[in-house]
Each structure stands twice: as C-alpha cells, then as structure tokens.
Amino acid sequence: MKQDQFDQSLQSYSLWRDDLIHTVEQYQSWLEANDMASPEQEFRIFETIDALRKDRLTLAFVAEFSRGKTELINALFFSHYGQRLLPSEAGRTTMCPTELFYDTDSDSAYIHLLPIETRLQEQSIADYKHEPIHWTQIALDAGDTAQVTEALHEVIRTRQVPLAQARELGLYDEQSDPYFRAHGSAPAQVEIPHWRHALISFPHPLLKQGLVILDTPGLNAIGNEPELTLNMLPSAQAVLFLLAADTGVTRSDMEMWEHHVRAAHARSGDNLVIALNKIDTLWDELKEPSRVNASIETQCNSAAEQLHVDRGRVFPLSAQKGLLAKIRDDERLLRDSRLGELEAYLAETILPRKRDIMRENLIAHIGAMIDENLALLEGRKRDADKQLSELRSLRGKNADVIVHLMSKSREEQAAYLRNVESFQNSRRLLQTQARNMLEALSIDNLDRLINKTRENMTHSWTTTGMKRGMETFFDGARDAMEQVSGHAEQTRMLIRATYKKFHEEHGLPQITPKQFDTTDYSSELERLYQEAEAFRRSPVTTMTEQSFVIKKFFISLVSHARSLFFKANQDANAWLKEVMNPLVRQINEHKATMEKRLDTLRRISESRDTLDSRIKELEVGLRHTRGQLDELQQLRHALHNNGNGRKASLPAEDSRRDTAGIAV
Template sequence: MSEKRFTEQMKAYGQWKSDLVTNIGDYQKWLDANGMGSPEDELRIYESLAALRSDKLTIAFVAEFARGKTELINAIFFSEYDRRLLPSEAGRTTMCPTELFYDAEHQHAYIRLLPIETRLNDTSVAEYKEDPIHWSSMELDLENPDNMADAFQEIVKVKKVSRDEARRLGLYDDSDSHLNNPDGSPPDEIEIPLWRHALISFPHPLLKQGLVILDTPGLNALGSEPELTLNMIPKAQGVMFIMAADTGVTKSDLEMWSSNVKPGRAGKEKGLVVILNKIDTLWDDLKSREQIAKTINEQCGKAAQTLGIDLSTVIPVSAQKGLLAKIRHDQELLTRSNILALESILANEILPYQQELVRDHVKGDVGAMVKQSCDLLASRFHSVKSQLQELSGLSGKNNEVIEHLMRKTREEQVAYHKNVESFNANKKILSDQSKQLLALLSLSELDKLVSRSRESMTGSWTTAGLKNGMKTFFDGVSNMLTQVDDYSEQLNRLVTTVYHQFQSEHAIQGVEPVLYNIEKYVAELRKLEEEGEAFRNSPVTAMTEQSFVVKKFFITLVSHARNIFFKAHRDAESWSKAVMSPLVRQIKDHKEQMDKRLENLRKINESRDTLEERIAELKKQAVVLKKQHDEVNNILKVINRPLNQQTVPQRQQPAA
C-alpha cells in the first residue's frame, strides 16, 4: 500500500476536480450542439460547476491557548518557508480567529482584519466577509518572507481599553475575578484583541488547491464568538483538537472538548483528530527510548480516558521539533516528531472523505441530468428501431396492410392528443402544488417564527430565556419541515404517476423523474439544534457577560437556520421548474415520430420506391443516435467512475 503525502494527495484531488469540470463542460457543449438543453439545465450546470470550483477543504485547529496550534500549522503546511511563518511564541498567542486560504478572485496576497469594535453590531462575521469595506487590508509581499511574517504579527496584537469598554464589547464580566489586581480590586484597564477576525490570502500551492486553515484562539474567544462554535468549526472537514504534554488535560481543555468540539462532530467522527502536542518535553536524555515511549503512551492513555475516547485515536506529536526537522531536513528528528502521522491522516482519511462527498453531490446533480439525457436518447433509438422493423416488414405487402397501419397510427394520434390534454391538466396541478411547496418553505414564515421565539424569551437575553426561545424556534422549524416533507412526498408520487402513465400508455422507454428531497436540510437543521443545545448548556456561556453572548448566539443560530431554509427553498424552486422537462421532451419526441411515421406510410402507399429510401434514412438516424448515446454515456461513466479505492492506513503510535 502506498501512503501518499498530504501535498501529493491534495494535488491529485485538485486534478480530479478539474477533470470533472472539463467533463461537465463537455456535457454542456454537447447539450448545446444537440439542442437538448433548457435554461434550467444551464443554471443547474452552472451552479454545479461553481460549487466544484469553489470547493474547499477546511481544517480547523481548536484548543486552549498555547497548546501549539499555530506551531502545528507552521510545521504541517508551511515549513518550506524555512522559518516560523505564523507567529507562535511564548506569551504571544493568536488573539483572533484566523483563516488562511487563497482568494482566486483577487489574485493578490493580502491580510484583512476585522476590528474588534464590530462586535457591537448585530452583523455576523459571515456577513462582514461579504463586504470588504469593514476590514482593514494590507498587501503581502510574497518575495519577502520577513515582511510576511511581520504582517502576520497583526493577529497577535492587543490593546488596553477601559473596563466599561471591554464590558460593552462582551469581553469582560464582573465575574472575571482572575483579572483582579493583587488587592482584589477590579482592573481599570483590560487587554483585549485588536482584531475580531483575520483573513489571509496567499498563493501557497496547497491553499490554491482549495485548502483552508482555520486557526482559533482559546476557550475565551470561542465563548464570546458563538459563530465559531455554531458555524465555522462544525463546517470544517477536519478538526484538530490539541492538548499539550506539559500541561496534561486541564479543566478548560475538557470544557472546550465537550462544549465546542464534540457536539459539532456528531456523525462526522472521521474528521476529528485528537493530538497530544509537545511530547518533546518528555524527551528526557536520562531515560531510554523505551522508557520515554512508555511515558508518552501513558500520557496519551490518560488524555484518552479523560476525554472518553479510544487510546488509538490520540496522536502524540511535537510540532516544534517537526518544524525544526523539516527546516533542517533532519529525517530522524522528523520521524521522532511524528508530524508525518498527522499528514497521513489528513491525506488518507480526511481528504478522501471530502472527495467522496463531492463526488456523491456531482453524481446526484449533474449525474442525474446526464442519465436523463442518456435515457432519452435510448428511448429515441428504441423508437427508430421499431419503426425500422415495421418498414422492413412491409416490402412485398399489399396496400391493405399499409392502410391498416395508417389507421392504427391515426388511432394512436387520437389517443395521444387525449393523453396530452390530461398531461397538461396534471402539469397545471403540479405547478399549483409546487407553489404551495414553496409557500411552506417561505422565509417570511420563518421570520415570523423568529419573532415568536424572541418573544418567548420574554425579552430576557439570559440562558434561561434562551432555552425557551430555542425550544419555540426549533419546534416551529421542525413543524414546518414535517409539513414540507409530507407535502413533497405527495408531489413526488404525482410526478412519478404522470411519468409512468404516459410512458406505459405509449410504450415509450422509461426516463425517470428526479424527486424532491428535503432530508439533507432536515439533517442540517437537526445538527444545528444539537450544536446549539451543547453550546447553551456549556459553562462558557456563563463566563462572559450573558446578555451579550446570548444575543449574539441567538442571532447566529437564526441566521444559520435561515440560510439552510433559503437553500431548501431555492432547491425546491429549481426542482419544480425542471422536474417535468424530460417528460415534456419525450412527449414532443413521440409526437414527431408519430407524424413522421404516418407521412412515411402515406408516401410508401403512393409509391413503393420510397420504402427503401425511408429505411435507409431511419438506419442513418439510428447510427447518429447510437453515436450520441455513446458520447453521453462516456460523460456519465466519468462522473460515476469509482474513486481510487484506498486502504485507509491504521493510525499508528510512533517510536519515541
């Protein structure tokens, strides 16, 4: 088994995505060239391509401050700069959540910083991201790593503000007694981060392939910025939770684990990596390697026990020695640091998992469209073949037989017209019912629910009030979704019946409709609720000024839920527009073929010479259809191609 390094694997993943993009582009061109596309198809393809191009693999580093998150990021991803790129030093810890990525739209490297004062507004960080005007922006000089490292110093910057100011920002609470002066009096000034969030874009090869790294500050920051816990961390494909060997598992480590890490990973355990960092602090020269290995293993065991997880899932590493070893090309030290074990998990577990998700998505979306095109062509081919058979059987037959066939075709035409009428009536019913479906997913209804939930908090932004508010909100959401689910089931049944009825009455080969499914949005909302519950129950909410955090939390929760609703609504809308198109196309095909058949029979009836001509024509058509079918089928094959089956390596413990 070959175990690929993360960098290689990421490159292969990028290549795979770009092949898919080309393939989908081919399909798009094919639709155009053959006049088989519709505006809805165009839109769906466009969205799929956009989703593929903007696909990101986010790895979040979550831990209490000074556990070595930033050092690990330096060691895993940025060692080729031969220096410590992001600031990681004793006493100067990352103060604001920092995202490292590549912004392909603005092709220059920059660092953007959101002032801490924006906390006073009700706008979420996600919303601020849409609007660069609120950010303070600096260009990065890529030729000059010193300059880059200097610019990165911004993310550790702090400033002193009055106690009142800190309180207003939700960064100080009278219960924060650990900040008191030695005589017990509260401090006059509080040190707070200068920035609320940092975005760093630069063209590192991994970032260019779609890797996003989220570096977070400690527990305090997570407590005061619910968006991290509710949105950014759960959305990450990989979460690295880090403890340190020199401190062991502390109370706040544990708190962070149970409030901020574990709940967001429910059902996504694959992406969670638990790390015991700084094992070099246990490298005692007076002990043998075996003794050291034993000590490290014991520490991992203790950590695993405290967190309630399996020992084999705790990876001991030394970020600092890993970085040093990579810079010095010291193979022995690199092995000892065990950094490569982490890379291997990223490369062989987290990345393939994301690839599977992306593939399933493309398969379900564009794949379903391509399949419909394929089926439609098969159905055309089938009908040409049967006409061909019919005509071939006519040579040597008398006019009576031909007239009989003409009569039969005319009867079919009459039946067809009747069926088309009933099809149009059904289509109208479907369109009305789709409107009802959209109404059930209405955002204004959701907003009414939000107001009711706010009211049921009885105006108090406390955790007790929040409990009522959240209950009202999620009960309401769940109620709305149950209705949507029932309704869409009914709609799906109608769609299927309309398809099958027409096809069976006219002996047309089956093209299956795509059904509407709300399940994935229900699952997303359920997850949001779980994360919300965990956060609400966490002691973190009690640490900073309550009303502040509770309010921010509620706003984040609602905006996230609103976003999920929005997506479900948009999906339902484009579904309802596109669901009947394949059948409409098939019906049109069928009509054309009947007309053509009648005309053929008429001409043959007049002169037997035309028979051979018609047969030759149909044969030509069959060849063209076969070719078209093969072309589309090849596109479908690429989309459905299984990913390279990899044996996932067992996570292994290092030799000390």
C-alpha cells in the same frame, strides 16, 4: 527536502478535481453540440463547474490557548520559509480567528482585518465578508519573508480599554479573570483583541490548491464568537483539537471539547482529530526511550478515554520539534517529533473522504442528467427500430395493409393525445402543490417565526429565556421542514403516477423521478438545536451578565437557519423546475414521432417510391442516435470511474446497472 505526504496527496487530489472538471466540461460541450440541454440544465452545469473550481478544503485548529495550534500550523505547512511564519509565543498569542487561504479571484497576497467593534453590530462575520469597506487591508509581499512576518504580527495586536467598554463588547468575564480572583475586584483597564477576524491570502502552493487553514484563539474566544461553533467549525472538513503533554487534559480543555468542538462535528465524528502536542516535554535523556514512549502512550490512552474517542485518532507529536526538524532538515528529529503520523492520517483519511463526497454529489446531479439523456436516446432508438421494421415489412404489401395501418396509428395517436391532455391537468395540480411546498420553506414564513421567537425572548436574554425562545424556534422550524417533506412526497407520488401511466400505456421509457430529500436540512437543523443546547449549558452562559453573548448567539443561530431555509428553498425550486422535464421532453418527442409515422404512411400510400427513401432516412437517423449513445456512455463511464482507481472499462450495460439506484 522531500515533499511531505499531505502535500503530495493534496496535489493528486487537485489533479483529480481538474480531471473531473474536464469531464463535466466535455459533457457540457456534448449537450451543446447535440442540442439536448434545457436552460435549467445548462445553468446547473455551469454552477457545478464553478463550484468544483472554487472547491476548498478547510482544516480548523481548535484548543485552549498555548496548546500549540499556531506552531502546529507552522510545522505542517510553513516550514519551507525557514522560520516561524505565524506568530506563536508563550501565553495568549492568536487573538482572533484567522483564515489562511489563497484568493484566486484577485490573485494577490494580503491581510484583511475586521475591527473588534463590529461585535456591537448585528451583522455576522459572513455578512461582513461581502463588505470589504469594513476591513483594514494590508498588502503582503510574498517574496519578502521579513515583511510578511512583520505584517502578520498585526493579527495578534491587542489594546487596553476601560472595563465598561470591554464589558459592552462581551469581552470581560470576572470568573475567568485571574486579576479578579486575586484582588476580588475587576481592573480598571482590560486588554482586548484589536481585531475580530483575519483573512490572510497567501500564495502558498497548498493554499493555491484550495486548502484553507482556520487558526483560532484559545481562551473562551470560541464561546465569544458563536459563528465559529455554528458555522466555521462544522463546515470544516477536519477539526484538529490540541492537547498538550505538559498540562494533560485540563478542565478547560474538557469544557471546550464538550461545549464547542464535539457538538460541532457530531455528525461526522471521524473528521475530528486529536493532537497531543509537546511530547518533547516528556523526552528525557536519562530515561530509556521505551519508558518515554510508554508514558506518551499512557497519556494518549487517557486522553482518548476522557474525550471518548478512539485511541487511533489521538496523535502524539511535537509541533515545535517538527518545525525545527523540517527547517534544519533533521530526519531523526522529524521522526521523533512524530509529525509524519498526523500528516499521513490527513492525507489518507481526510482527503479521500472529501473526494468521495464530491464524487457522490456529482454522480447524483450530473450523473442523473446523463442518465436522463440516455433514457431519451434509448427511447428514440427504440422508436426508430420499430418504425424501420414496420416499413420494411410493408415492402411488396398491397394498399389495404397501409390503409389499415394508418387507421390503427390514428387511433393510437388519439389515445395518446387524450393522455397528454390529462397530463396537463396533473401539471396544474402539481403547480398548486409546489406552491404550498415553497410557501412552507419561504423566508417570509421563517422571518415570522424569528420575530415570534424574539418576542418570546425580549427582556430575558438569559439561559431560561433562551430555552423558551429556542423551543419556539426549533419547534416552528422543524414543523416547517416536516410540512415540506410531506408536500415533496405528495408531489413525487403524483409525478411517479404520471410517469408510470405513460410507460404502461405508450411504452415511454420508465423513469423514476428524482426525489426532493429534506433529510440533510433536517439533520442540519437538528445539529443547530444540539449546538444551542450545548451553548445553553456551557459555563459562559450560566453567568448572569452574559445577555450580550446570548444575543450574539441567537443572531448567529438565526442567520444560519435562515441561510439553511434559503438554500432549501432554492434547491426545491430547482427540483420542481427539473423534475417534470424528462417526461415533458419524452412526451413531445413521442408526439412528433407519431405524427411523422402517420405522415410517412400517408406518403407511402400515395407513392410507393417514398418507402425506400424513408427507410434510408430512418437508418441514417438510427446510426446517428447509436453514435450519440456511445459518446454519452463514455462520458458517463468517465464520470463514475474518475479517480476510482478502477480505470478498467466496464461494458456499457453493466455500468448502467452498476448505479441504477443513484441514477434517474
């Protein structure tokens, strides 16, 4: 069977990523061979390579129950197995969020299942992922499809528990229970999922290349497990929201969309894709195909209108017929299923976007480091050129000229050393400011805020209590971020002034210090705030009995904000460590050059023979520096043009100007 378009694109994406890793590794070896990396930089490069290797692309499938999420996953990715690999049935099937990926660390196939009772604990699913002991483990024999299908059925297991227990777990809600509506009372026993979360490592070629599929259960599960809306969906590269042609857009579809899906992807809206599934239910052999198509089109238009998305992002399809067509190798049915249109969109839009983000990040970090090395080498080259022409001009000159030159250099050196001293003072000032900045970002500080919020909310785990608590929390967190931003700007100004001084007074290369930008953290906080608001207004939380859900939401929210602050703190620390390095290195290098120059002049004044040998020495050094510059320019070029579709070699100077804004 021909290879699907998404398969192909993911494959070329992963080749592109390998190329990128190769370029960064070349740079790593170059730095080592030329002895030009600080320990912080070495660590940063190591981390970058590691992150590139572990890079994953997550596609999340979200919808009310029975819209065909699991069927669509089977059709898109698992048709090669000749059958329905993941269980999909009428009514509720998927019982817990299920992540499908490949565990390259252990290089093995398995299912790990987290028991539902863990909902009673404060730990998040993310926390549990670090503690394998809490998960039930089932080995998978990837070569034995029957064993795999059988084992996968464990994921959808449910069990009957007494009403009180279901309530305790936050898994019973009268308003959405048909039994309650019919009988006016709650049943004695309630069916609940056996598992809370499933991790499936499976050696599928796409999963091996870093694809992660997140299948979610319908029916309020999203509201029940806030981590989904707060962490898992927003971090997915694309969220596929499914509707079904046989039901149209129902009230519960709209509720899920409004409260859980749209907000989660508010920032990157075009990664939200709508699939209008089950179009085969509209097929009618007694009707003209054009009329069938017209009614599919009408449904798509109305779905786009109701969800407020572009019609271009609504894909009518039939997952079931698509799966069948692929299994039977039926080209015509596959075309009619229109699965290919969605595959093409994923391949042409989602993957390239991910690639752009990755490249931009890499250019901002590794690219900036290369530019810094280039600036240092350019400075070195300029110094050597200057000294060479000075020494060449001394040929045949008398001793007085040399003595005069020596005293001039001494004066220059003294002026320079005075500035170095004042630089040390600025450094101390910088440290004080840096401490303030890190203090504002500290976890202790945030924990104080969390405790204050908790106190505010004590005994009122209701929507009103939550509103009050969330206001305290977000006001405090926003305030902290603003303080950090202020400190970061002051720190940057100080560093800039220092850089400028050395550039103007001593001709050191002009460098614009890197910024510490808090925009990303602030907008992530804002997103969390929007989530909290959407959650507060959602129907789940308007019920009085939902204090459990509110508490869980609060815990997830806080844990997310906490890791956001932790990350900001780490980034700020790394920034502070690195931001002065280019200048420190140049100051030291310039100092050594000045000493060397004086030493040369002194030796020449003692014996004229040293002049020629020193000129030769400088010429050799200069050639070496030029060679280094060439190599580094090539690496820079490779990094900037990797997979850009623009392989033509740019002249070195142009390529530097090309991205001057992003660089140093």
